Amino acid sequence: MKVAIIYWSATGNTRIMAQSIGKGLKSAGTECNLIPVSEAKESTIDEHEMIAFGCPSMGTEMLEEIEFDPYFTKIESKLKNKKVALFGSYSWGNGEWMRDWEKRVIVDNAHLFEEGLTINDTPDEDGIKSCIDYGERFSKF
Numbered sequence: 001m002k003v004a005i006i007y008w009s010a011t012g013n014t015r016i017m018a019q020s021i022g023k024g025l026k027s028a029g030t031e032c033n034l035i036p037v038s039e040a041k042e043s044t045i046d047e048h049e050m051i052a053f054g055c056p057s058m059g060t061e062m063l064e065e066i067e068f069d070p071y072f073t074k075i076e077s078k079l080k081n082k083k084v085a086l087f088g089s090y091s092w093g094n095g096e097w098m099r100d101w102e103k104r105v106i107v108d109n110a111h112l113f114e115e116g117l118t119i120n121d122t123p124d125e126d127g128i129k130s131c132i133d134y135g136e137r138f139s140k141f
């Protein structure tokens with residue numbers, strides 16, 4: 001099973017989450033590719049059975065709108081029957097961006113893994129452990 005972890009991170013918080021989820025996947029014996037969204041291609045979706053997407057909450061609780069959301073919008077139709085996990089950090093709000101994102105994935109007929117994983121600001125030791133555990137569980141999805 002090949003997993004792509006496609007993420008966008010301005011401050012490094014979501015990158016830490018991506019790396020920790022990758023560590024969890026690898027510890028469970030699952031091959032994964034960590035890919036910043038700026039390097040992701042449409043074909044990346046076709047090349048992986050499972051995809052974990054990471055993006056922090058921006059502005060008024062929305063996905064980053066210059067790189068991440070345009071990429072996600074472009075590949076949404078390719079998510080049908082894919083196993084998808086979502087994650088991201090936030091500094092304000094109540095998580096509405098994640099709930100909206102989850103709905104988009106379900107509408108695209110993807111198989112959504114659990115609820116999206118959110119962490120407030122920089123992941124601390126417990127947050128990193130949550131990400132590792134999330135990756136381990138995703139590997140068994």
